[in-house]
Amino acid sequence: MGSNKMLRKTDRSDRTLKVRGRIVALDRARTFITLLVLIHHSAVNYTHFGNGDKMRWLGFDLIVLFNDSFFMACMFLISGLFVHGSLTPRGAADFVRNRAWRLGIPFLVSIFVLMPIAYYPTFLRYHLPGTTDFSFFHFWWRTLTVGPWPSGPAWFLWVLLALNIAAAVLQAVSPRLLKTSGLLIFSLRDRPWTAFAAFLAASVVIYVPMRLIVGDMSWLEPDGYPLPIQTSRILLYAGYFLTGFGIGAVSLRAGILSEEGALARRWPLWLAFASLFYGAILLQVYAHHNWIADFDSPPLAWQAGYGLAFSLFSAAMTFTVLTVSLAFASSRMKLLDAMRPNAYGIFLAHYIFIIWLQYAVYDYSWPAFVKFAVVFAGTLALSWAVTALLRKIPIVSRMI
Template identity: 75%
Template sequence: MLRKTNENNQGTRAKARIVALDRARTFIILLVLIHHSVVNYTHFGTGDKMRWLGFDLVVLFNDSFFMACMFLISGLFVHGSLTRRGAANFLGNRAWRLGVPFLISIFVLMPVAYYPTFLRYHLPGTTDFNFSHFWWHTLTVGPWPSGPAWFLWVLLALDFVAAAVWSVAPRVVAALGWAIFALRNRPVTAFISFLIFSVVVYLPMHLIFGDTSWLEPGGYPLPIQTSRILLYAGYFLTGVGIGAVSLKAGILADNGEVVKRWPTWLAISLLFYGAILLLVYAHHNSVVDFTAPPLSWRAAYGLVFALFSAAMTFTVLAGSLRLSESKIGLLEAMRPSAYGIFLVHYIFIIWLQYAVYDYSWPAAVKAAVVFAGTLSLSWGLTVMLRKIPAVARMI
């Protein structure tokens, strides 16, 4: 609920606050591009023959927090939008900005993106599938991947849940908002509470389903990682609660106690990540059955995963707000195009990985080419698409 006030300095700060949170979203999208650029060159992957252990550490770091953090950021402005628009208009807007891009992604963008994978494993002369055949086979026989677009349908579903709760029981949303708001001057309590909350919504699902299980109803491109269903929903609704009272004066106030302590949250995050690395090392060197680690190991890994996810989410949000006046040229330049870059980047990721596959370049060189090419091409395409008014209102 950031609104322009009559006092110029407060109005400027409100505007800066919006920029800071938008920068946090842009930062996560940049991590998504880095993640997808390097995952093909990790040792646990099945992609390129050139690999580097450093990329395994990057992927493990990102995967352990960044999408949960993105769901929380996505929830921050939901209550304000519902209040301004009403539930029907809010959902119509979300359907336009999330539902339409999701449909375009699964019917057009992802088949185009995944076609090189098909070409890699079906050499010329071994099949008569051209792209039209491949596209039709994808939609009718499968597999029908959604790629990164899975985030869009899950976020849209959560928006519907939030709108329903707000319409039927607005006091529940208000109560959640005030409970979080009350922690604005108690940063340690807020931090520990979020750590505990993360463990509660993640650890039981992790122990029941593991991290390799994906729920994909009916084989349609509506996947979600089973163990993270409650984690993503919980973070999103936490974001809704944070925004339900006041973003300007609440727990994410730019000069608030939580934001001031962002270096502390970062240090704790790195300690938790170190614990994750120790458990991964133990898994590779001490667990007898690599594919079926004991319950004690799975419980310990799930615990530190949840703690790291919570601590890094605090770090990203608090750091973005505390450093809102700092000049970070790439993030500032990317901000208007960030959503569009997220939508189209996977096409360039896979095609560029396909293009450099046969070269014996070091993994770092291949990843750098893929990342630089993907960022520039998806950015350029987004800028051109945003010149179309209807598209600009969407992305």
């Protein structure tokens, strides 16, 4: 009886929240990941493992490794948090139509327009001999007909759309299972250590076996179409998304992600664990470079160890991002709050400015950090400005 009262209370709280506005902490978490995407793509050209700019800095290798080991899985979980709140009042058909509008159309625009514009400088620098007279139209047509046809960061959109459709099907086919899962997660709101351990274990189970089976370098891209996904992470992304879906199925405001909850209060501990697990990843990388004779074929023990460290870090860092956002929800964060309305558009547009600015500074002998700073600041400013202008068009503002 007490549990039913609690659920009715939290349902009322969530309804009040929808009237009063958005959940600031979760908006900030999503915007923060978008900012990390810009940092990641601005830095990757100046890493030692890449084949980009001749100016490089080891610090960027550490930043890129840090981001790549958690941030997209975290973004899928955050995206899943809002699905139930949109799906339930809309119904499955209207929900899928809305997601196709907000995810499918931007994906198509990205692969047919934005990504060819973004990758054109790469063609200009690395073209085959005798092709310097290719115009952009020639490059665009060759991309679509001959390939390769890259999707760039837009791969996230088609995968997220597919997961949203799967969520709508799951809700229609087995609503009781979803509600039971949501209540199970809700019951952990006062047991943060159990929740943390369960999420760590789930992360290991859904990632490590796939990594051992297919390796970490395999990408699934059917028939060369721009629908790629890193094979080893298919279940990881799906699992994190469904976890978010389950969290949102009962209550976002008063459940496990309550701003005053036990989980949020322990954010320093989750950060400490994330730091420990990242240290384990670095140890594995050091061992790979210094202690393993066959660099391209590390032993199974190393692969299992790296997969374990990766999955634990991904889970702990996701907890950290969410709980830090919750713990400091009442604090002022000017950059994230200002970015929030334009964050989606910034994500869609940023890759054009990333690659063109990297191309523009390529021939200069500036230190790697200076080039990074120019690329990052220019990308953030330009993609933000373009998004703000585009959102003045009503049909675009309803999409992004």
